[in-house]
Amino acid sequence: RGDAHVALLMTHGLSGIDALITHGAEGTVPAELLQSTRGWSDDAWQRAVGSLRARGWLQDSPELAFSEWGAAQRTAIEARTDQLSHGPYAELGDEACTELRALARPWSRVMSEQLFSRPPG
Numbered sequence: 001r002g003d004a005h006v007a008l009l010m011t012h013g014l015s016g017i018d019a020l021i022t023h024g025a026e027g028t029v030p031a032e033l034l035q036s037t038r039g040w041s042d043d044a045w046q047r048a049v050g051s052l053r054a055r056g057w058l059q060d061s062p063e064l065a066f067s068e069w070g071a072a073q074r075t076a077i078e079a080r081t082d083q084l085s086h087g088p089y090a091e092l093g094d095e096a097c098t099e100l101r102a103l104a105r106p107w108s109r110v111m112s113e114q115l116f117s118r119p120p121g
Helices: 002-011 016-026 031-038 042-054 068-092 094-117
Strands: none
Touching: 002 068, 016 031, 016 042, 016 068, 068 094
16 A cells, blocks of 8 residues: 555655645644654744645644645545555455454554654654
8 A cells, every 4th residue: 555655645746744744634643743753843844834735735724734625635645545555455355354454453553652652853
């Protein structure tokens, strides 16, 4: 899923920091956490937020929120990522995907705990 997602983000004109900010605007992960765990300075983050606002992705408001157009763009990116990534999982089938998820879940939990428990910096 990752390669397809990165390609789509880039074709929609989003840099790495832009992708994080739009991910934060979705509201599933706090933007502050995304910024701090990736090491972006406040200045760089605010410049990128300003750029996304100027390009119409975000509302011109104090909170980090999508414009209607920006939300539609991000939804389209996610949907197309899912479409492009479906093949390998379809080939595995539901049972093997369930097993793969069960095998990988403990690793992802440990990695998340390690990543999110570290102080920023």
